[in-house]
Amino acid sequence: MKTALNLQDADAFYECLLDAHQDLSREQSELLNARLVLILANQIGDNAVLKTCVAAALPPPAD
Incomplete structure (x- = not known):
C-alpha cells in the first residue's frame, strides 16, 4: 500500500x-x-493491497 501522496x-x-x-440524495451519494x-x-x-487499504481505513478502536 502506498502511503506517500500519489495523486x-x-x-x-x-x-x-x-x-x-x-444535488444527489444521501442514498444516491452512498451508491456513488x-x-x-x-x-x-x-x-x-x-x-x-486492497485488504491493507480496508484495514487502514477502519476507524481506530475506542478507548
Whole structure:
C-alpha cells in the first residue's frame, strides 16, 4: 500500500468528487461512493493491497 501522496492533483480530484455528489440524495451519494470504491478496487486489482487499504481505513478502536 502506498502511503506517500500519489495523486498528481489531489485538490482537483477532491473537487471532482464533490461535484459528482452535488444535488444527489444521501442514498444516491452512498451508491456513488460504493460504485467508485468497486471501480477503483478493480483498477488496483491486488487483493492483498486492497485488504491493507480496508484495514487502514477502519476507524481506530475506542478507548
